[in-house]
Amino acid sequence: MELLNILGDASLVAFMPMTVLYAFIGVVLGVTVGAIPGLTGDMAISILLPFVYKVDTTMALGLLIGIYKGSMFGGSISAISFGVPGTPAAAATVEDGYPLAKKGRPMQSMLQALFSSVTGDIFSTLLLVFLTIPMGQLAIKFGPVEFFALYIFSLVVIAVLSRDNQWKGILATVIGLVIAMIGTDPATGASRLTFGISFLRGGFATVPVLVGTFAISELIIQFSNAQEVRRAYKSGVDKVKNVFKIDKNIEDKYTLKHFKETFKSTIIGSAIGTFVGILPGAGSSIACYLSYGIARNVCKDGDEFGTGVLNGIAAPEAGNSATCGASVIPLLAFGIPGSATAALIGAALTMQGINPGPTMFTANQVIIYAFFIIVLYASILNLGVSRLLIPMYAKISKIQIKYLVPVIFALAILGCYTTDNSVSNIWALLIFGVIGVILRKFRVPLGPFILGYLIGPSMEISLKQSLSLSNNDWSVLFSKPIALGFYAATIIFVLLIVFTFNKNKTILDKGANSDEE
């Protein structure tokens, strides 16, 4: 009965006209941003972070979830239309989407991408709804020892999934942990690792770190690319245009028959995407390549993958979208985000005064159920809006980056300043923009860096509490069965990845590399 009351209250807030409107705007914005090569959903969410705390929690969630879901499909639009993935998550879609479009069936390719994307998304969203609460209830029983083991598990998983960059994955995580330590010591309140610089005394606020690392660094790279294009233009080199003529005699329709024929690969993608999404830091790029690779081995037309087959679009699209709901599960249950985007959503929740993690299940029950409802209807909104606007979106992806980059810079700076009217936020934003560029150039993955930065404070507190309880006896970390379970799971996972996925190395490498691009 109590659950029904909570569900009723949650439905009321989730279906408030303004919440639905924000979710709608989020989906449109997400697909638009995803369709434009160079811009990603992460960037859009990080740019909007400073503004979301000024609106109601459910509206903010509607907006951010809408962007997250919309951008996953949006990336496939330019992948199919021009052979240029709008987001790294759509990189595998190019393999078959673009050849099929060149054969004269761009609409069929995009509709396949849309339906598979939404199916994968709904699949993982249902798992989110049914799995989060039991996991959260389990997490309530966790003490500092169990949480520390869970953090170790998460950080090792993040590093291992960086594949040939495992060591750089660990390095990125450690750098994130160090950045999180700068500022005030949680135990004594004294300034720590500031080296006497007063600017560092308060540490780095979350918003400038996230916006700087994700958005500003990407914009600097876009600026640099524009200079290269400008230089080539001046020296008379023409740009290569991926424009093809469409034979209008070819039937370009997508029917229920096509959906049924590709359902198997859609489900394969959904299952893989969901599994990968739950793992901290794995990311949608790995999910899409892994789904593509496995579907190629399983589907009857596997040999034709790469020539423009629908199964080759269905699997990666379902795979990347299935990470959406799944990556939020560890965020809500344990406070550990499953992806960089989930980390940004977690930061938005924190800015709203809600701590993601097991305490949400007692302190913010209505919000958590409203979250589930919004996640579900945002998928349907994504389907409806994208189906109607597909013809228009192909044109949107042609918007020139030279107009977007300056406007986004202006937005990022205004947004960061207005979070707490602090000038130091701007300096931190620019510093992290440069740090982001340096990390990208050295091919150090950003996801583990951000996850390390966000997990760091909680990890330190759990270690400190564990040691305080045992008079600095480190063996306490191995004294609880659940903690031992996490350590065992860590070892098993590492062995599984190292030995089982060696055969699929190329696939994982492609995913890891496209994450960094």
Add this chain to the structure above:
Amino acid sequence: MKNKINNITNVSNLILAGICILLSAACLWYCKYGTWSQRTGESGKMFPRLVSCIWIGVSVVIIIRELLHMQKEEPVALTQMKVWHPLFVVGSCALYFLVELYVGIVVGLFVFLTAFISIMDEDPRKNFKKNLLIAIIATGVLWVVFSQVLPIVTFQTLLF
């Protein structure tokens, strides 16, 4: 050519690891001798020490793997980014913010957008009118959104 690219990747990884060793050593030094370390107990220093040691360890492993050519990383050529690109962007953003803070949001936005669009344009002279128009429209939209619809920008400025 491939060897050259491999060498660039190797050298960049060695530089990265070298910088990380220096920074982590600085962190360890700070944990031992910094003013903060005098005020905090042993348990307070454990986490920073642990993280710094892992940082050094991982950096050393990266160096060893590079020297023994164990790094399986796909070699990539560092892209054509010039050092002045990030410096220019960061400098112009800082300037834009200061103009916005002390002169006015409309002036700051208009100058920044016009200049930046022109710098990113392949042929700024040819597209001057179009770029100017887009800068004016974008300034107008951002001003309406941030100063009128959502009055969240509250600079005390000389102009507007």
